[in-house]
Amino acid sequence: MSRLQVVSGKGGTGKTTVAAALALALATEGKRTLLVEVEGRQGIAQLFETEALPYEERKIAVAPGGGEVYALAIDAELALLDYLQMFYKLGGAGRALKKLGAVDFATTIAPGLRDVLLTGKACEAVRRKDRGGRFAYDCVIMDAPPTGRITRFLNVNDEVAGLAKIGPIHNQAQAVMRVLKSPETQVHLVTLLEEMPVQETADGIAELRAAGLPVGRVIVNMVRPALLDAAALGPGLGGAPRAAIAASLSAAGLGGSRGAAARLVDPLLDQAAEYAERHALEASQRSLLTELDLPLHELPLLSDGVDLAGLYELAAELRQQGVS
Numbered sequence: 001m002s003r004l005q006v007v008s009g010k011g012g013t014g015k016t017t018v019a020a021a022l023a024l025a026l027a028t029e030g031k032r033t034l035l036v037e038v039e040g041r042q043g044i045a046q047l048f049e050t051e052a053l054p055y056e057e058r059k060i061a062v063a064p065g066g067g068e069v070y071a072l073a074i075d076a077e078l079a080l081l082d083y084l085q086m087f088y089k090l091g092g093a094g095r096a097l098k099k100l101g102a103v104d105f106a107t108t109i110a111p112g113l114r115d116v117l118l119t120g121k122a123c124e125a126v127r128r129k130d131r132g133g134r135f136a137y138d139c140v141i142m143d144a145p146p147t148g149r150i151t152r153f154l155n156v157n158d159e160v161a162g163l164a165k166i167g168p169i170h171n172q173a174q175a176v177m178r179v180l181k182s183p184e185t186q187v188h189l190v191t192l193l194e195e196m197p198v199q200e201t202a203d204g205i206a207e208l209r210a211a212g213l214p215v216g217r218v219i220v221n222m223v224r225p226a227l228l229d230a231a232a233l234g235p236g237l238g239g240a241p242r243a244a245i246a247a248s249l250s251a252a253g254l255g256g257s258r259g260a261a262a263r264l265v266d267p268l269l270d271q272a273a274e275y276a277e278r279h280a281l282e283a284s285q286r287s288l289l290t291e292l293d294l295p296l297h298e299l300p301l302l303s304d305g306v307d308l309a310g311l312y313e314l315a316a317e318l319r320q321q322g323v324s
Contacts, residue, residue, distance in 0.1 A: 001026065001138070001139060001324060002139070002183065002184055002185055002186040002214075002216065003126050003135070003137075003138070003139055003140065003184045003185075004122065004123065004126045004139075004140050004142065004179060004180070004184055004185040004186075005022065005026075005139060005140070005141045005142070005185075005186050005188060005216065006141075006142045006144045006150075006154065006185065006186070006187040006188065007019035007022060007141060007142065007143055007144060007188050007190060008144045008145065008146060008147050008150040008187065008188070008189055008190070008204065009146065009147055009189055009190030009191060009197070009201075009219075009221075010146055010147050010148070010190075010191065010192075010196065010197045010200045010201070011146050012192075012197075013190045013191055013192050013197055013221055013222075014190060014221040014222060014306075015143065015144075015146070015190040015221075016037075016041075016043040016044065016047065016143050017047060017221070017306050017311070017314070018188075018190045018219050018221055018299065018314075019035065019044075019141050019142070019143040020035060020044060020047045020048065020143075020311055021299070021311050021314035021315045021317075021318055022141050022188075022315075022318060022323065023035040023061075023069045023139075023141045024061060024063050024069055024311060024312060024315035025063075025315040025316075025318040025319045025323055025324070026067075026138070026139045026141070026323075026324065027061075027063035027067030027068055027069045027138075027139075028063050028064055028065045028067045028319065028324075029065040029066070029067060030065060030066050030067055031063075031067045031068075031138040031139070032067065032068050032069075032070065032136070032137050032138055033063075033067070033068075033069050033070070033137060033138060033139045033140070033141060034057060034069075034070045034071070034072060034125050034136075034137045034139075034140045034141070035060075035069060035070070035071045035072070035141050035143065036071075036072050036074060036121075036122045036125065036140060036141065036142045036143065037053065037071070037072070037073045037074065037143050038074050038118040038119075038122070038142065038143065038144060038145070039143070039145060040073065040075070042073065043143065044060070044071050044073070044143065045060075045071075045073075047306065047308070047311060048060045048061055048071070048308060048311070049307070049308050052073075053071055053072065053073035054073070055072070055073065055074070055075045055078045055079075056072070057070045057071070057072045057125075058070060058071055058072070063315070064316075070137070072121075072125070074117075074118050074121045074122065076113075076114045076117045076118060079117040079118065079120070079121045080113075080117055082121070112156040115152075115153050115156040116156055116173065116176075118153075119153070119154060119156070119176055119180065120172060120173075120176050122140060122142050123175070123176045123179040123180065125137060125140050126140045126179055126184065127175075127179065144187075147189060147200050147201060147203075147204035148200065148204075150187065150204060150207075150208070151204070151207040151208050151210075151211050151213065154180055154187070154208075154211075154213055155180075155211045155213065180213065181212055181213060181214065182214075183214065185213075185214050186214055186215070186216025186217070187208055187213055187214060187215055187216055188216045188217045188218070188219055189201045189204055189205065189215075189217075189218050189219070190219050190220075190221050191218060191219070191220055191221070191289070192220065192221060192222055193220060193223065193281070193282040193285045193286060194281075194285065195281075195285065198285045198288055198289060201218060201289070201292075202288070202292060205218075205292060205294070215294060216294075216295070217294060217295040217296070217297060217323070218289055218292060218294050218295070218296050218297070219297045219298075219299065220286070220289065220296065220297065220298045220299065221299050222299070222300075222301040223298045223299060223300055223301060224278075224282075224301050225300065225301070226279075227275060228272065228275060228276070228279075297318065297321050297323060298321075299314050299317055299318070300314075300317065302314075
């Protein structure tokens with residue numbers, strides 16, 4: 001199991017939901033996972049139906065087998081104060097800088113500094129050990145920025161290490177990149193069976209590979225259930241015998257008399273044709289994802305929406321598909 005698992009995806013694909021389900025799936029049989037949020041949206045707190053996450057690690061769920069899920073919402077300003085204390089022992093002076101607005105000013109004007117702080121804090125959690133020499137967490141899952149900027153977000157430390165040739169910032173950036181580009185890390189991409197998310201997933205994978213960042217799995221979210229079999233979706237769908245369909249509807253108690261049921265046939269066939277068209281599109285997109293030559297997983301569309309029970313359902317699905 002990779003110790004840092006980064007989850008990205010085009011907006012609207014449900015990457016935060018998948019990251020949360022993955023954290024539950026990996027926290028089994030007594031394992032501990034840390035679910036990290038870096039975008040400040042408090043999406044994790046909403047999914048786990050808990051209060052807003054502070055800048056501290058907090059247990060938010062218990063997984064099957066007694067595993068535990070912790071969560072952390074990383075605040076770039078507070079992370080910078082951590083760095084100032086760690087490298088320069090500023091203590092109270094760092095807090096004074098925050099009150100004066102200097103910390104916010106620094107994270108706003110310095111190119112890439114915010115991303116350096118966010119990735120650095122997550123990697124610190126990956127490397128941290130307790131007094132007995134054991135890792136504090138078996139796995140850290142990061143709910144990362146969308147696919148369009150995930151490569152730059154993860155690779156920013158490389159840029160910083162190149163700009164700062166010596167000193168603690170250079171050393172920290174190099175330490176972070178050693179984690180991000182190692183077998184300890186996997187970057188998973190979440191998509192839907194739609195043209196734009198699939199294309200963005202393919203582009204994102206190409207960018208990650210070009211940057212030397214380790215790509216993990218493709219997770220297809222919100223997959224609709226199959227309603228019709230292959231025979232029903234055949235070329236004869238539009239020419240189906242309407243009288244026979246009307247008779248079947250009437251016999252099933254739908255539409256009343258056969259004449260009344262006949263009025264339902266055309267709308268029903270229209271819906272079936274729309275379903276067949278969408279099914280063909282999804283099949284073509286699934287084929288494109290298969291060509292990416294990565295492990296491919298599918299999560300079902302939850303008809304009642306995603307709540308805490310739904311998260312556990314998705315986590316169970318991931319475990320059943322061998323995600324561990």
